[in-house]
Amino acid sequence: MAAVSERLKALGLELPEPPAPVALYRPARVVGSLCFTAGQLPFRAGRLLAEGRVGREVDVATAWEGARQAALNAMAAAAAAAGGVDRLAGVVQVVGYVQSAEDFHQQAEVLNGASSLFVELFGDAGGHVRSAVGVAALPLNAAVEVECIFALE
Amino acid sequence: MAAVSERLKALGLELPEPPAPVALYRPARVVGSLCFTAGQLPFRAGRLLAEGRVGREVDVATAWEGARQAALNAMAAAAAAAGGVDRLAGVVQVVGYVQSAEDFHQQAEVLNGASSLFVELFGDAGGHVRSAVGVAALPLNAAVEVECIFALE
Amino acid sequence: MAAVSERLKALGLELPEPPAPVALYRPARVVGSLCFTAGQLPFRAGRLLAEGRVGREVDVATAWEGARQAALNAMAAAAAAAGGVDRLAGVVQVVGYVQSAEDFHQQAEVLNGASSLFVELFGDAGGHVRSAVGVAALPLNAAVEVECIFALE
Numbered sequence: 001m002a003a004v005s006e007r008l009k010a011l012g013l014e015l016p017e018p019p020a021p022v023a024l025y026r027p028a029r030v031v032g033s034l035c036f037t038a039g040q041l042p043f044r045a046g047r048l049l050a051e052g053r054v055g056r057e058v059d060v061a062t063a064w065e066g067a068r069q070a071a072l073n074a075m076a077a078a079a080a081a082a083g084g085v086d087r088l089a090g091v092v093q094v095v096g097y098v099q100s101a102e103d104f105h106q107q108a109e110v111l112n113g114a115s116s117l118f119v120e121l122f123g124d125a126g127g128h129v130r131s132a133v134g135v136a137a138l139p140l141n142a143a144v145e146v147e148c149i150f151a152l153e
Numbered sequence: 154m155a156a157v158s159e160r161l162k163a164l165g166l167e168l169p170e171p172p173a174p175v176a177l178y179r180p181a182r183v184v185g186s187l188c189f190t191a192g193q194l195p196f197r198a199g200r201l202l203a204e205g206r207v208g209r210e211v212d213v214a215t216a217w218e219g220a221r222q223a224a225l226n227a228m229a230a231a232a233a234a235a236g237g238v239d240r241l242a243g244v245v246q247v248v249g250y251v252q253s254a255e256d257f258h259q260q261a262e263v264l265n266g267a268s269s270l271f272v273e274l275f276g277d278a279g280g281h282v283r284s285a286v287g288v289a290a291l292p293l294n295a296a297v298e299v300e301c302i303f304a305l306e
Numbered sequence: 307m308a309a310v311s312e313r314l315k316a317l318g319l320e321l322p323e324p325p326a327p328v329a330l331y332r333p334a335r336v337v338g339s340l341c342f343t344a345g346q347l348p349f350r351a352g353r354l355l356a357e358g359r360v361g362r363e364v365d366v367a368t369a370w371e372g373a374r375q376a377a378l379n380a381m382a383a384a385a386a387a388a389g390g391v392d393r394l395a396g397v398v399q400v401v402g403y404v405q406s407a408e409d410f411h412q413q414a415e416v417l418n419g420a421s422s423l424f425v426e427l428f429g430d431a432g433g434h435v436r437s438a439v440g441v442a443a444l445p446l447n448a449a450v451e452v453e454c455i456f457a458l459e
Contacts, residue, residue: 024418028435029399029433032338038437093182093189131191131192133288149189187337258447281331284344287444
């Protein structure tokens with residue numbers, strides 16, 4: 001496959017600015033041939049793309065967009081930590097937390113927003129394992145939080 | 154200890170068919186000497202063994218059985234990705250999500266269904282670290298979801 | 307920086323007794339140059355420092371203390387598994403589960419109790435990635451549970 005930077009362009013996607021390093025933890029950290037990311041929220045241009053509880057105020061389509069954005073943010077964080085987006089060779093694991101109503105059980109559909117992005121960008125090497133769970137509450141009332149482990153070249 | 158395949162037989166257990174690979178993510182993925190699995194639900198022969206909220210519609214014994222089944226499914230996924238069950242040398246980590254009533258706090262007892270299976274099958278090498286948490290909602294209304302990292306030979 | 311054991315002393319902290327090994331899982335496990343820990347509760351001297359639901363019966367300051375204690379317990383577990391606290395070279399990842407009221411969204415502030423401890427003790431090498439989520443229920447009604455991956459020398 002083409003380099004990830006080329007695939008991003010071909011899909012009309014632009015990697016966001018990596019999340020600002022915060023005082024107490026890092027957006028991403030390299031360990032050997034893996035890059036772990038912090039749990040990422042669906043921020044785009046400074047505001048949450050999906051805010052509230054899925055299955056109540058937030059619908060699946062909006063949450064799917066939020067998961068995709070959070071995954072893109074995780075990728076930006078990993079790219080910054082690893083020395084460039086083309087150092088990312090694939091995706092090992094995605095853990096997705098969905099702020100869910102008690103009777104909402106489509107967490108998998110929501111997380112497909114993250115998973116489909118990675119398959120589009122990395123092809124077979126983007127084929128990750130995934131856990132999708134519905135949680136009681138997320139920071140800042142975000143609808144979704146996505147945490148990733150990337151494989152490095 | 155005997156090979157894992159022998160231990161399975163001795164315990165009268167049969168490894169289920171590995172979960173079907175889905176379009177957007179994989180049931181398991183090998184990275185170096187580890188094998189990560191996706192979060193597994195307590196499916197047996199196509200239906201959920203434990204469905205609903207633990208501490209309300211589901212009791213601890215049923216959820217324990219569900220955790221054991223989910224762990225067996227995780228093992229089947231890892232065996233398929235790693236090239237056979239006897240390539241699995243031990244269990245590093247289990248994360249268990251229990252769909253819980255707000256006042257249910259026996260997540261550890263539920264997860265013992267997964268942990269005891271791994272100790273029976275792998276002996277000391279099955280001694281994993283574990284997190285057990287109670288979540289608001291799980292995909293398909295499953296009572297429990299289990300995610301594992303296996304060590305490879 | 308000084309050895310971690312020296313930094314603990316300088317901060318007036320004492321590493322607790324490592325959690326007792328339980329029958330079915332381990333408090334910590336070394337894999338290559340990493341040490342995974344089990345999810346740790348905020349036990350101090352045999353009792354939970356923070357018990358109940360944050361945003362309802364438990365305030366942020368108490369939960370922050372609980373997260374700090376759980377992190378210290380994780381460190382004690384890792385030190386015991388790795389052969390001494392000075393074998394711990396840094397912190398790769400923290401996952402923090404906060405037993406949260408539905409409308410409580412300051413999970414990040416709570417987890418800062420864990421993160422600030424690691425930065426104080428390990429300096430730059432303590433700069434970890436982190437996920438903070440609000441869950442429906444935790445074992446024993448604990449307010450917070452903290453799971454870590456440490457880097458070894």
